[in-house]
Amino acid sequence: MANVAVEPTGETVYLTPDETVLGGLYKAGFAYTVGCRRGGCGICKVDLVSGEVSHERTVADTVLTDAERATGTCLSCRAVPVGDITIALRGEELRLINPLLHSINERARQRAEALLHATSLHSTSTHKE
């Protein structure tokens, strides 16, 4: 699980493990310019502002060059966050197209945060004993 924050608004979306950035954003009711959704066309590239992603499936060198990888280009349909990340779209803003999906995602994010908080409180108190 990871949180993806999208600049400039800082809108934050909660992703389940192994979910791609594109998959997570769309599942949370957001839209932006995407193409084949299978790593072939390169239309859904975004900039990775902070954090780390893993392109776990093979991506053609012609679609995502080594130079792009090194300078933080993230092919969002293939990139899976490793921990929390912040991204910036290129030349457009994230559009909320489905508020219902957004609210479902927001509740999931809050639940995950509360759980994490409770777990850390519990481990702290256990430690004291």
Next chain:
Amino acid sequence: MGIMRMGYAHVRVTDLAEAKQHYANTLGLYETLSTDGKVYYKGWDEWDHHSVVLEEGGVGVVKYGFKVEYESDIDLVEKRAQEFGLTVERMSAGENPEVSDGIRFTAPSEHVFEVYHSQTLIGTEVGTHNPEAFPRHLVGVGVPALDHSLILAEDVRTMENMFKHVFDFFPTERVQTDLNDDDAHYIASWLTSNNQIHQIAVLEGPQGKLHHFAFKLQDWTEIGRAADLFAMDDVPIDIGPTRHGITRGQTIYFFDPSGNRNEVFAGGYPAYRDRPINKWTPDQIAKGIFYHARELNERFTTVST
């Protein structure tokens, strides 16, 4: 005589195992050979050895093969290609497994075309001896055959001229800026050599790119069933089921696991050399491409491999 059809499309895929799942189990192509990092397929109603070649590494199209009727047609096509100013090389039998000798040239669009006269004959899956209507145990969509491809090129008019001169193709439909051909800028052209509404189409765009390659289906019912199977197999659908105004074909555009665009295409009216060309003006291109939505999705002109 001359070019009969697009015999094969050879494309790149990033992951051969995933691609095989798509082309064999979702589309239902029959694997005829696997060697040297490439997999060869045919549809159930095709008799030659293969119509699709998948090569691991990258995305997009490697080359197309067009089949001529007679061996002597090769010389004719070679001569016409040279007349057009293309550099033609001879290819020998076996350079492509189970494919005859022939010629190869690179088009002004940077796409590679091969022309050959025969492939090893395998036969259709129903045979020729009192054949049944279709194979009983088709897999997935069960596409019968490769149909056509749409490629991108910076100069559509030159590509149309090339196909006309070298392949003796004729255009069936066009998108052009003026109904008077001399004054018009060609945006797209659909071409064939026979009654099939198009074997190749060219759309203005970046050089050397693949827009899609298509498989044949019969009608709306088969198109609808294909869409259901794409849902079951989580295949990303680009658009459809819908109709093209151009060709009148029924269609679904979808993506293979590497992001190459595929199509299942049904119908289309019969083409004839003496039938006047259907001309579409740029203001109606959206209706020409997607007849029902009458709106081009943002992917149509931006997404290629």
